[in-house]
Amino acid sequence: MKKYLFGVDVGGTTVKLGLFNPEGEVLEKWEIVTRKEDAGNHIIPDIADSIKAKMADHAIATDEVIGVGIGVPGPVTSDGTVLLAANLGWGKRNISKELSDILKVNVMAGNDANVAALGEMWRGGGRGYKDMVAVTLGTGVGGGIIIGGKIVCGATGAGGEIGHIHLEDAETDTCGCGRKGCLEQYASATGVVRIANKKLAADSKASALRNEEVSAKAVWDAVKEGDELAIEVANVYGEYLGKGLAAVANVVNPEIFVIGGGVSRAGDILIEYMKPHFEKYVFPGAASCKFGLATLGNDAGIYGAAKLVLD
């Protein structure tokens, strides 16, 4: 009898789904719309219907399904209870039980950033490691802590919220979390743009960045071209990111940091500008960790969700 896993990544606009074999190969992937109306009450039944249809397509019997893993944008405790997923209209709910009651298979749930970290460990940039921190540099800064191959959910589902480590007393703008001076305010896509715009306003030197709307991509492209002002921006960026990751390393001392998210498309150069600062701030006994890039992109969530069921 063949065995299968489903991995589900619930986002605010679409739900991504994947059918996997236990070796972690994706056999098929697809998406459905996230129907958030009616307090998000359609989302779980829609996922169940989509999985049932896919099982019918492939003539997969219920007892061939090891389980369904599901990643959710909000805090999830280690028993799989979603505490809140405001983007979906959800308050506290036990979605593992809800989906399992419909499908009659084992269902495991986790926070989307943590689940994506697990995906990168299983089949992505963290392959072969058991103590890993995934860092997502996107609109915000997220993290996923993996210790001994398992996600650190935290007591209230806030494990890995490394984007909100306080780094800057002098900050006057407020972070999305309500605090001031969080790592996310500098190391996110909007963070690099803020740093660049401040440099452009404070310094009159010529820069390619003066000719276009500043974006994270534009900054890193200019760095690669040797643009002096962009390089100064990259150094400020690298100092904040390095300082934040050094704090993380002093707590959990991972084997590797796996860097993903939109900003990481800049590639290894981002690590080059961060690493000297990391080394300056980290405890010497934790300094030998590796840095790598995430490789699964937007699929990390479905991979990690599927892996949840195997653990």
Add this chain to the structure above:
Amino acid sequence: MKKYLFGVDVGGTTVKLGLFNPEGEVLEKWEIVTRKEDAGNHIIPDIADSIKAKMADHAIATDEVIGVGIGVPGPVTSDGTVLLAANLGWGKRNISKELSDILKVNVMAGNDANVAALGEMWRGGGRGYKDMVAVTLGTGVGGGIIIGGKIVCGATGAGGEIGHIHLEDAETDTCGCGRKGCLEQYASATGVVRIANKKLAADSKASALRNEEVSAKAVWDAVKEGDELAIEVANVYGEYLGKGLAAVANVVNPEIFVIGGGVSRAGDILIEYMKPHFEKYVFPGAASCKFGLATLGNDAGIYGAAKLVLD
């Protein structure tokens, strides 16, 4: 057949030992001298001799001993290899195997701060919790991270080195680790004295601290007496400690921080001066954690070492 555990805490001056039952009650505790000469090669045989003698005293057979746990002042990896214990004269060595070869029982080893954290979780201030951070405010600042009831050793045995989280760019003094601006430079016993001496030099107001040699105890005693300058010192102290623990909470989101070490003898007042700062800097979703005081004092190490063998 009765069952027994031994817990061993190796320090630079003495080795503490304890005989336990599996319920975690200490039946007897004693100490031997740490003989550091000859590259520390006597230490393990001395421990073995002492345990054998205690087994003979109590007529304990080898098969009644579940195992021996041992805490060591240095980094220890999750397989029990000591990477370095400079205070003992040790380089890299597998002390679990060395001691097990002599005693013919299971031996587990861990870093002393991490092992003490485990002890506090088992029988001390962290009883009933599984996700806990122990913070030791002594000559230095140490930490022990427990997730799901297990110690987070880290890839190179540096898990929980929270005393070396960088907090202060403006620091000019160098920390014991070689960096500048570490939590330990403010939150240790010497840290509180440094803060107090700076305040005393910069401010001419009357204070009980001007009449005696400043110590951590003197500062907290003066705070309890309402001494204005001492209260300012406590606020600076609390801000650094709160900021550091907030960073830790954003990474692992524990249920509780258990505060121990010499400085913590000040009692709950230390937590009172730290907590408002913690709450200001922590990610809101991780803010609900508890704070408690360690209760096992210098015995935390032997308790935790014994618990290592049960896990």
